[in-house]
Amino acid sequence: MPSTDYGTQYRMPTASLTYNKTSIPSIFSGLVEDNGIISIEAEHYTSFMPASDLNYTTLLGYYRTLSATTVSDPVAPIPYYLDGLNTTPPRPRAYVVQIDDFDPQRRVYITDQPAEARIKYPLKDHFFGIDLILDTIRNAKNHRHLEGTWHRYEKFGNTFTSRLINCHTVFTIDPENIKTILATKFEDFKLSTIRVDAMVPIFGHGIFTTDGKARQHSRALLRPTFAKESISNFDTAECHFQHLLLCIPKNGATVDLQELFFRYTMDTATEFLFGHSVHSQTRARESIAANAEAPDAEFVTHYAYTQLEASHNVRLGPLNKFHYNAKANLARDKVFAYVDGLIDALFEKRAATLTLPQKEEMVDNDTGTKEKYIFLDALANETSDRQVLRDQILNFLLAGRDTTASLLSNLFFELARRPDVWAKLREKVKALEGRLPTYTDLRNMKYLKWCIDESLRLRPVVPANTREAIRDTFLPRGGGADGNAPLFVKKGTQVLYSVYSMHRRRDFFGDNSEEFRPERWEGLQPRWEYLPFNGGPRICLGQQFALTEASFVVVRLLQEFAGIEARDEEPWMELYTLVVCSKNGVQVGLARAERE
Known part of the structure; x- marks a missing residue:
């Protein structure tokens, strides 16, 4: 019965099978005699290969003798349901199905097979892709990347x-491909090594730079x-909003x-993180030259510079391994020293009191009195x-600010042009x-939500991302x-997906996208x-935080x-x-607005 000889003997011409997308059915019918056999063999994914190279092996659990079946009418077809055949991991790429009867049936089913790309970017430099890199650099310099x-x-x-610096790269704005990268085959991909190498020296090992x-x-x-x-x-948000008003x-x-x-969110984020704000709005408004070198002001300046360096x-x-920027390294060290000083101060305070720090009470707009939340305090309860x-902290600040x-x-750029x-x-x-x-008020403002959604569609804050395949x-x-x-x-391939471009697809969002x-x-x-906030296991944890804060500021400015x-x-x-x-x-x- 099923054997390598069977696979050799009944293999069909490869030209007609290589990219055949036939899905294997879950029910087979055959004219089965006493002691008849249904046998199924499969070839599992190992690497990309044409159908001519398939080696069939018996699929566990689907090779069975039907000797207990007595067919009252030997010429009547008997259906056999093969439960779970299409979902048994790892998913086979091809099946050979044999049903023995008076005239044995032997069929080869080739499931969806991975193929080479339909379109390859027309490079002049096919090894390094220098022409594509130079085109990208030109666009970036002209602010049209x-x-x-x-x-x-x-x-x-x-x-x-395409190829970029001897690395195979896939570019996609297909939602099904992006879903596969971020969710369906999440374990087959990791953060791009390029991105991690660029960000870890500045932001350390946090939610934006780690896997697993x-x-x-x-x-x-x-x-x-x-x-x-x-x-x-919203007490803290309103306090800093009043400072924003004074700047208008x-x-x-x-x-x-x-x-x-950017100053407002720096102030709210640092108060949320550290329990006190760096007051960048106040410093800018009052232009206090004497405080230009104050630790808080230095931190804001150095943090902004390290971000530019990371993006570069x-x-x-x-x-980037050949790039060295002494000024950026100094700025990074200053940022580290500032944050380390706050951490040390927290632990010194705890050591002195031998208790958790007291938290001042604030009034919640929806739920009444509650404790003020300080991120560093809460985080220090989990790790020392x-x-x-x-x-x-640095990873959170990147997201929160x-x-x-x-x-x-981006939203107010449009609102200013749309009275x-x-x-x-x-x-x-x-x-x-x-x-x-209140929080509930903001959640119920449907048109405001539409405006924010449309801004995030037209100009997503994080417009592109990259993943790297860790296996074929x-x-x-x-x-x-x-x-x-x-x-x-292939393992090691970089997969770049552009949310910005996908959000402009006319087949999804119309001719006026x-x-x-x-x-x-x-x-x-x-x-x-x-x-706008990624998807799958890495979906943004802080999306409601960002949407709520943005909604609050919009409503207050409208008022x-x-x-x-x-x-x-x-x-x-x-x-x-x-x-x-x-x-x-x-x-x-x-x-x-006039006061009523």
Whole structure:
């Protein structure tokens, strides 16, 4: 019965099988005599190979003798249901099915096989891909990296391959491929080595730079931070918002909201992290020269510089190992020293009191009195490892400050050019009758949510990302003659996915996908084609934190200002560091609302 001879004898011509997408059925019918046999053999995934190289072995659990079956009518077909055949891991790539009867049936089924990419980027330098690298660098210098990437996808399709510095690379904006990378085959991929090498020297080993158990540990440490009780208190947010208001000219003169938003989120994030703010808004407003070298002010300056260095290293890719920046290293050391000083002070305080630090009480807008949450205090309850504490703090600051500030900046760039949307939002906010919004209020503001969703669609804060295959695997689409066959991904391959470009796909978001149109979200329920906060096991833990903080600031500005006017006629141009915002800032004039 089934044997290697069988596989050799009955193998069909390979040309017709190589990329055959036939799915194996779960029910076979055969005319089975007494002692008849159904046998199934399978070839499992090992590496990419044509059908001519398949070696069939018996599939465990599906080779069985039906001697107990007595067929009353020998000519009647008997169905046999093969439970779980398509889901038995590892999934076979091909099956040979034999049903012995008066005229034995022998069929070969080739399941979806990974193939080579339908489209390869037309490189002049086929080994290093220098021409693609230079084109990318030119686009980045001209602040059109994202636009250039999108146009490549429009020209070459949703998935294509190339080589970059002797590394095979897959580029994709196919939601099914991205879902596979981030969820379905999550264990087949890791963070890109290039990204990790660029970020670890600055941000340490935290949630943005680790995989496996280290990633799980980081998420476990951070998860309590984002409980509703921790993000629904707006006393701190309102305090810093009042400082933001003082930075906006009362006479309607031009102001850069983007600069204010980055200072605001730095102040709220540091108070949340450390229990005290660096007060970057106050320092900027008062221009206190004497305090320019104060530790808090130095920290803000050095932190901003280290971020620029990290983003530069990511862009350099494999070449970053040859890059050395003494100024950036000094800035990094200053940042480390500042955070280490706060950690040391906390442990000295605990050692002196032999108790956990007292926490002042604040009033929660929805739930009443509760304790003020300080991230460093809570984290120190879980670990006393100072490097772990520092790494987690720096990773959190990257998320808590930059993502929210970029979201607000990109949103207000559009609102300043859409007085109709501003007026509609103002009408919705009037229902609050001047009182501060609560967490529940913000959650119930549907049109505000549409505006934020549309901003994140048009200009996602983290517009692209990369994963690296840790074993031979495949993506569901991008291979074969029509691009719909699975695509083989060799171990070590870099997979780059552009959320920015995917969010502009007209087949998902319409012919006006380049326009800011909040109303498109009425009834729209996207899945993997909309990924402002990533997806799968690495989905952003702090998305509700960011959305809530951004919503609060938008509502408060709507309450304080009746109108907004763009003072910069230039189109949006990217400033792409680790996040993306406007190169020219958000230059606006704001007209204060009359008090009722």
